[in-house]
Amino acid sequence: xxxxxxxxxxxxxxxxxxxxxxxxxxxxxxxDLIAGTGIARGSLYNAFGGKRQLFVKALEKYDRENRxxxxxxxxxxxxxxxxxxxxxxxxxxETVADMDRKGCFLVNTSLDLAMHDxxxxxxxxxxxxxxxxxxxxxxxxxxxxxxxxxSLDPVTTAKGLLAMVVAIRLLGRGVYDxxxxxxxxxxxxxxxx
Numbered sequence: 001x002x003x004x005x006x007x008x009x010x011x012x013x014x015x016x017x018x019x020x021x022x023x024x025x026x027x028x029x030x031x032d033l034i035a036g037t038g039i040a041r042g043s044l045y046n047a048f049g050g051k052r053q054l055f056v057k058a059l060e061k062y063d064r065e066n067r068x069x070x071x072x073x074x075x076x077x078x079x080x081x082x083x084x085x086x087x088x089x090x091x092x093x094e095t096v097a098d099m100d101r102k103g104c105f106l107v108n109t110s111l112d113l114a115m116h117d118x119x120x121x122x123x124x125x126x127x128x129x130x131x132x133x134x135x136x137x138x139x140x141x142x143x144x145x146x147x148x149x150x151s152l153d154p155v156t157t158a159k160g161l162l163a164m165v166v167a168i169r170l171l172g173r174g175v176y177d178x179x180x181x182x183x184x185x186x187x188x189x190x191x192x193x
Contacts, residue, residue: 009047010061012037017058021105024112025055056119062105063127071134080138081147081192084161087134088185091165095172095181104169111170128162135161139192148192157191164188 019028019036030051034041048054070090077083095103102108106127113121135158142148164184172181 007039007043007047012039012044012047013054013057013061016054017061017105020055020058021062021102021108022100024108025051025116026112028055052117056123059105059109059120059123063123066104067106067127067130071130074134074138079147080142080145084135084138084192085189088165088168088188091168092172092178092181092185095168096178098172101173103173107166107169110166131165132158132162142192152192160191161188164191 015037016033019032023032028051030041030044033044033051033054037044039047044054048057070087074083074087077086106124109116109120110124110128113124116124136154139148139152139154139157143150143152143154164187168181168184171184176184
């Protein structure tokens, strides 16, 4: 009789995502994944193929449900400078509220990118690239509306804003307190002027 799954695959990926997010790919063991998802080793392998494939699905889920959703919400705002300010406020608030100090799964994975395969590298680079593109587009629209100086280089400023997002996510894991993270976000706003 062929193997038949008796669980919601997306829920299992979500549980695995939280394990990988908290522990990282290398540190998360199969025992952690089995205990955390509540399904047997054989079922994990049958459904996902293995730890690496489950990690890829978890990273894609995080990217889809977090990064893409946040950027879509910001893109929906009609004011690009407000969208950038709102994004930084959100990132600081989310970072401060993260009692487990997990940070951002995408940023965390980028720290170990050299040890990952090309598929994981593509997911991370694409996610970071989309963040940078959001900033660049927002700056270009703000320039067209006269909200930020035309002399501002949208490409390099977008890279600087992305670097500040990464800094908040990393330093917010325990190095800096809320007031310092807010100061970094305020400095990001000053890049636009």
